[in-house]
Structure formats: C-alpha cells, structure tokens
Amino acid sequence: MRRFEPDSTRDExxxxxxxxxxxxxxxxxxxxxxIILFALVMYTRQVVLGLRVTGMMQPVTWGFYIVNFVxxxxxxxxxxxxxxxxxxxxxxxxxPITRMAEVITAIVLAIGALHPILDLGRPDRVMNVFLFGRLxxxxxxxxxxxxxxxxxxxxxxxxxxxxxxxxxxxRGKKHRWLYTFMSWGWQGTPEQWKVLTRAINIMMxxxxxxxxxxxxxxxxxxxxxxxxxxxxxxxxxxFVVGAIFSGIAALFVAMIAFRxxxxxxxxxxxxxxxxxxxxxxxxxxxxTYFTFGEYLTGYYGGEPEEMKTLLYKVAGRYAPLFWxxxxxxxxxxxxxxSSRRLRTIPGILVSSITVLIGMWLxxxxxxxxxxxxxxxxxxxRIYIPSLTEISLFTGAxxxxxxxxxxxxxxxxxxxxxxxQEGRALGKEETVERVESYLPDDEVxxxxx
Amino acid sequence: MRAPDPHAPSWHxxxxxxxxxxxxxxxxxxxxxxxxxxxxxxxxxxxxGDALTVSVGISLVxxxxxTLVAGVLTYVFxxxxxxRRDPES
Numbered sequence: 001m002r003r004f005e006p007d008s009t010r011d012e013x014x015x016x017x018x019x020x021x022x023x024x025x026x027x028x029x030x031x032x033x034x035i036i037l038f039a040l041v042m043y044t045r046q047v048v049l050g051l052r053v054t055g056m057m058q059p060v061t062w063g064f065y066i067v068n069f070v071x072x073x074x075x076x077x078x079x080x081x082x083x084x085x086x087x088x089x090x091x092x093x094x095x096p097i098t099r100m101a102e103v104i105t106a107i108v109l110a111i112g113a114l115h116p117i118l119d120l121g122r123p124d125r126v127m128n129v130f131l132f133g134r135l136x137x138x139x140x141x142x143x144x145x146x147x148x149x150x151x152x153x154x155x156x157x158x159x160x161x162x163x164x165x166x167x168x169x170x171r172g173k174k175h176r177w178l179y180t181f182m183s184w185g186w187q188g189t190p191e192q193w194k195v196l197t198r199a200i201n202i203m204m205x206x207x208x209x210x211x212x213x214x215x216x217x218x219x220x221x222x223x224x225x226x227x228x229x230x231x232x233x234x235x236x237x238x239f240v241v242g243a244i245f246s247g248i249a250a251l252f253v254a255m256i257a258f259r260x261x262x263x264x265x266x267x268x269x270x271x272x273x274x275x276x277x278x279x280x281x282x283x284x285x286x287x288t289y290f291t292f293g294e295y296l297t298g299y300y301g302g303e304p305e306e307m308k309t310l311l312y313k314v315a316g317r318y319a320p321l322f323w324x325x326x327x328x329x330x331x332x333x334x335x336x337x338s339s340r341r342l343r344t345i346p347g348i349l350v351s352s353i354t355v356l357i358g359m360w361l362x363x364x365x366x367x368x369x370x371x372x373x374x375x376x377x378x379x380x381r382i383y384i385p386s387l388t389e390i391s392l393f394t395g396a397x398x399x400x401x402x403x404x405x406x407x408x409x410x411x412x413x414x415x416x417x418x419x420q421e422g423r424a425l426g427k428e429e430t431v432e433r434v435e436s437y438l439p440d441d442e443v444x445x446x447x448x
Numbered sequence: 449m450r451a452p453d454p455h456a457p458s459w460h461x462x463x464x465x466x467x468x469x470x471x472x473x474x475x476x477x478x479x480x481x482x483x484x485x486x487x488x489x490x491x492x493x494x495x496x497g498d499a500l501t502v503s504v505g506i507s508l509v510x511x512x513x514x515t516l517v518a519g520v521l522t523y524v525f526x527x528x529x530x531x532r533r534d535p536e537s
Contacts, residue, residue, distance in 0.1 A: 135489050135506050136499035144506060148513045151478075155517050159524060181464045184528045195527030199520050206516060 004424035005188055006417040008167040014412045014419075017262050019173045024261075025409070032402040039395020042388045043118065051121040055386045059378040060371040064389035065119035068396060070218055070363045071246070072112030073146065074239070078247025079105030080153040081211040082279075084204040090433065092426050093275050095418040096267040100254050102157040103413070104247070107403035109150045111396050116142075118392055138220040145217045149210045156203045162186050162196060163417040175410075215243040222366065229298075229309040229370035238290040245283035245329070246359035248276060252352035254404065256345060258413050267414050270345065277348050280355070281337040288330045291362075309373045317382070318369050321361050328358025472525050475518045482514050 008015075046053050056063045079101040086094035116139075117123050133140045166186040169179035186192060219239035222230035232238070252273070259268045295314070298306050313322050332354040336347040368383050407413070486507040493503040 130485050131488070132492065133485075133489050134493065134496070134498065135503040136493075140489070141506065144510045147482075148510060148517075151514060151517050155521055159520075162524075162528075177460075177464065180461075181467055184468060184525055185532050186528055187531075187533050189531045189533055191531030192528050195524055195531060199524045199527075202516075202520055206513075210513065 004421060006163055006167055006420050008170045011416050011419065013263065013266065014414050014416050015168070015171065017408055018168060018410065018412065019171070021409070025405070028405055029402065032398045032405070035398035036395050036402065039391050039398070042391040042395075046118075046388050047123065053386060053388045055384045055389060057381060059374040059376070060368060060381055060383040062119070062367050062371060063383055064385045064393055065115045067360070067363045067367050068393055069112055069115035069119075070239075070367070071360050072108050072115065072396065072400075073218055074215060074243035074246045074359065074363070075250045076105045076108040076112060076149075076153075076247065077211055077215060077240070077243035078251040079103065079108075080149075080156055080207045081244060082248065082251065084156070084207050084211075087200075087204045088208075090429075091275075092422060092430055093272050095422045095426075096264075096414045097251070097255065097272060097276065098160070098418065099415045100258065100413055101251050102153065102160075103404060103407050104250055104254060105153045106150070106157050107400055107407070108250075109146065109153065111399055111403075113146050113150065115396070138217065138224050141217045142221060145210070145214045149207075149214045152203065152207050152210050156200075156207050159196060159200050159203060160415060160418070161411060163188065164412050164415060167416055168411075178410075212240055215239045222370075226375065227370050228303075228305040228373060228375060229313070229366070232294060232298075234290060234294060238294060241283060241286050241290055242359055242362060245280070245287050246356060248280045248283060249352040249355035249359070252276065252280070252348055253356070256349050256352075258408065262408070262413065264414060267419065273345055273348050274343055277337050277343050277351075280348075280351065281333060284330055284333040284337070284355070288326075291326075291329075305373075305375055309370055312373055313365055313369050318365055322365055325358045325361040325365060328354040329362065332358075468525065472522055475521055479511075479514045479518045483511055486511060 054063060054065075083094070083098040083101045086098060117126050120126060129140065129143055133143070135141070135144075162183055163186060165179050166183040166188065169176060169183050216236040216239065219235035223232050223235035225231060255268055255273070258264060295310065298310050312318060333351040336342045336351045372380055372383060374380070486503075490500070490503045490507060493500045
C-alpha cells in the first residue's frame with residue numbers, strides 16, 4: 001500500500017512549462033512548422049511527379065527513406081526499452097529520465113513508420129498491405145511488429161502519466177476538461193495505486209520482447225535476402241544493439257536540450273548523465289564487436305560478390321563514410337566516456353551527437369552499397385539523394401522536435417509523482433533492498 | 449493528493465465519462481480491425497496456397513499481444529473507477 005500522496009503544489013519547475021508560454025515557445029514552433037510545411041510541399045511534388053524526383057533508380061530502389069525508416073525505428077528503442085529495463089532493475093536514478101525516454105519512443109515510432117509510405121510512389125497502395133498482404137514477407141512482419149510496439153509503448157507512456165495528469169487537473173490552470181478526461185477519475189486511493197502499479201508492471205515486461213522483436217524483424221528485411229552485405233545471421237542482434245545505442249544517444253540529446261530550456265538542473269543532475277553514459281559506452285563497445293564480427297566473417301569467407309560489396313564499403317566509394325562511422329561510433333564515445341574527467345555533460349553531448357551521425361551512416365552503409373552492387377546483371381549505379389529526400393529527412397527531424405515540444409506543453413517532461421515518490425520512499429526502499437542482498441552477519445564463536 | 453477544487457466548473461462530467469468509455473471501445477474496435485486483417489491474410493494464404501503456417505503462426509502472436517494491451521487498458525480504466533473515493537462524482 002502506498003504511503004505517500006503526490007503533491008500538486010510542489011515541483012513548480014516541472015509545471016511551469018505547461019502553464020506559462022513564452023515567446024521562445026512560439027518561435028520554436030513557428031520554425032519547426034515552417035520546415036515541416038516545406039517538407040510537405042516537397043512530398044506533394046513527389047506524389048504528383050512520381051519517384052523520379054528522388055535519387056532512386058534501378059537497381060538502387062531504397063535510399064534515404066528506408067535508411068531513415070531504420071534509423072528512426074532504431075531510436076525508438078531508447079524509450080520504452082530503456083525505461084522498462086531501468087524500472088525492472090529498480091534503478092533509483094531512472095526517475096527523472098523514464099518519461100523523456102517513453103516520449104521519444106511514441107513520437108519517433110510514428111515518424112519512422114511513415115517512411116515506407118514516403119518510399120511508395122503511390123501512397124494509396126499502402127492499403128494493399130491490409131487487403132492483399134502475404135505474411136511470409138518480412139515487410140509484413142514489420143507492419144505487425146511496429147504497430148504492436150506502437151500500441152504497447154503508447155499505453156506504457158500513458159499509464160505512468162495518469163497521476164501527473166491528475167496533478168495538473170487539480171492545479172486547474174488550463175484545459176481542465178482535457179486533464180479530467182485523460183486522468184480517468186484518478187484520485188490516488190490505495191486501490192487505484194494498486195491497479196496502476198500492477199498494469200505498469202505488466203506493460204514493462206511485455207514491451208521488452210516486443211521492442212527486441214521490432215528491430216530484429218527490421219533486420220530480417222535485409223537478412224532474409226541473398227543480397228551481398230545483407231544475408232547475415234547476426235543481423236537481428238546487430239540491429240537491436242545499434243538501435244539501443246542510437247536510442248540512448250537520442251535520449252541524451254533530448255535530456256540536455258530540455259535541461260537547458262526548462263532549467264531542470266535540479267532534476268537532471270550530472271550523476272544521471274554519468275550513469276546512462278556508462279550504458280552508452282557499453283553499447284559502443286558491443287556495437288564495435290558486432291561490426292567487427294560481421295565484416296571479418298564476410299572478409300574471411302572471400303565469396304566474390306560479398307567481397308565486392310565489402311571492399312566497396314571499406315576501401316571504395318563508401319570508405320570515407322565507413323571510417324567516419326567507425327570514428328563516430330567507437331573512437332569518439334570510447335575516448336570521451338571512458339575517462340571520468342571527460343565524461344562531463346558537454347563530453348556526453350558531443351559523444352551523443354557523433355553516435356547519432358555514426359548510426360545514421362551505419363544505416364546508409366547497410367542499405368545503399370548492397371543495392372549499388374547487385375548480384376543480378378544490372379549495371380551498377382551510384383545513388384545521390386535529391387533535394388526532395390533531404391527535405392523530407394529534415395522535415396522528419398523537425399516533426400520529432402515539434403512532437404517533443406508540444407508534448408512538453410501539455411504534460412510534465414519529468415515524471416512528477418515518480419520524483420516525489422523517490423524523495424518519500426526511495427531512500428528507505430533502497431536501504432531495505434541493499435540489506436536484503438547482503439549476507440547475514442555471522443558472529444564467530446571460534447575463540448569462545 | 450489534494451481534494452479537487454469544489455469551485456471548479458464541472459465540465460460536463462457525464463460527457464467526459466462517455467468520451468472515456470468511447471476511448472476504451474475504440475481500443476477494442478482497433479483490436480477487431482487487427483483480427484479482421486489477420487483473418488484476411490490467412491484466407492489469402494489459403495486461396496493462394498502459400499505459407500499458411502507462417503500466417504497462422506504470426507496471427508497467433510499478434511492477436512494475443514493486442515488483446516493484452518487492450519485488456520490492460522480496460523483493466524486500468526475500470527479499476528480506477530472502482531477505486532474512487534466518490535464513485536458517483
């Protein structure tokens with residue numbers, strides 16, 4: 001039974017962005033909307049003129065859109081997976097982080113899932129998936145797993161929001177009807193806490209295998225073909241590791257941006273960054289191990305088609321991008337995050353941005369070079385993205401930022417009740433837990 | 449947690465309750481849509497004579513996942529209604 005009640009009069013800093021709107025908010029929203037509108041114009045032009053406005057042409061039929069699809073879905077692993085793992089392991093430092101992580105998942109999944117539709121010359125044909133879909137295709141596995149992950153992670157975002165929505169409702173400063181509607185009659189009674197805690201516990205266990213399945217299935221789009229550079233047995237875990245890696249980096253960027261914009265220094269302390277940075281460092285090393293394993297086995301096998309693609313990546317046209325990827329994903333994070341002196345917030349921000357660039361390059365290096373070197377006797381072709389594709393990528397990034405900004409306008413970006421619960425019960429519960437790990441103290445009677 | 453402000457406007461509590469129930473109904477309708485889609489793809493695989501086991505296998509995973517998500521939401525909604533101090537308000 002709960003021994004504390006969240007207080008809507010405390011933690012003003014967390015409610016301020018919801019209740020006060022400054023010029024900076026309108027300026028940010030205006031800039032983001034302008035970028036999105038430009039991307040919409042470019043997309044409309046693509047629908048009218050067809051895919052010839054992109055850089056894609058046989059045999060390179062997948063370009064920026066699919067690269068960005070894999071990249072965005074990967075970032076979505078930041079949220080629900082990290083939040084669920086931190087909750088499951090009862091990591092006390094999770095409390096100010098989990099909400100931001102969960103929001104990333106919901107927004108980025110929706111944006112990522114739009115990309116295959118952008119890749120269709122005829123967007124109306126998306127209905128064919130539902131009307132004439134054949135489930136032996138990994139593309140359809142993707143549709144099912146991503147939609148299941150979206151449903152589960154949206155519910156997983158909503159459930160821990162309920163007590164905070166009720167706090168905003170009680171403050172009664174704006175949109176009271178909306179918060180009354182969304183709080184589902186929450187009054188914080190012991191019975192309600194019991195129901196909500198049980199539901200969150202169920203969801204945090206359910207979302208982990210769903211999240212892992214999503215990126216595994218995305219890797220199968222590539223790995224289930226016989227295309228050189230794609231047909232690999234380790235692509236499932238390799239993609240999952242890369243997804244968590246890029247997700248943590250995206251979470252850091254969001255944390256640092258909101259910490260600065262909303263003055264959350266008292267909530268997001270250096271210790272939170274340093275704890276999560278250790279996870280980013282571990283994922284960097286794990287990603288390097290998988291990359292090494294993937295390329296070494298391909299090289300050692302020496303299969304001519306595989307070698308052609310591999311050399312194209314590491315020593316051919318894609319070599320500058322490949323080695324930039326290695327520097328961004330391995331050298332920079334390992335140098336900056338291994339040393340306690342360099343593991344500062346600016347150091348973590350630099351590592352996170354380079355990891356995001358590196359992971360985007362990784363997706364590009366997986367998708368495009370294999371298509372530029374087809375097994376079939378197509379003439380090879382060099383893919384150069386068009387302005388339309390670059391605009392839509394920029395538009396997707398702006399949509400992500402806008403989603404985050406709008407969320408923070410309606411809901412606390414840091415979980416208020418979890419922070420208050422941590423203050424009220426965290427210390428006591430942690431002491432109890434640590435004491436339960438320790439062996440019982442035995443008094444030696446040998447000398448007696 | 450503080451008691452709700454008695455001076456605050458009621459904002460049509462019955463209308464809000466209807467909207468809340470509607471949101472739960474929509475979740476189950478969505479599940480219905482997923483089931484219909486799965487039945488369609490299984491029928492399609494039967495008529496085309498290809499990979500029926502894959503279609504049935506994936507359906508057997510997808511439908512319980514959505515049912516669980518919808519079930520958890522419904523459980524929370526009705527659990528919160530039952531756990532209110534003043535169920536009539």
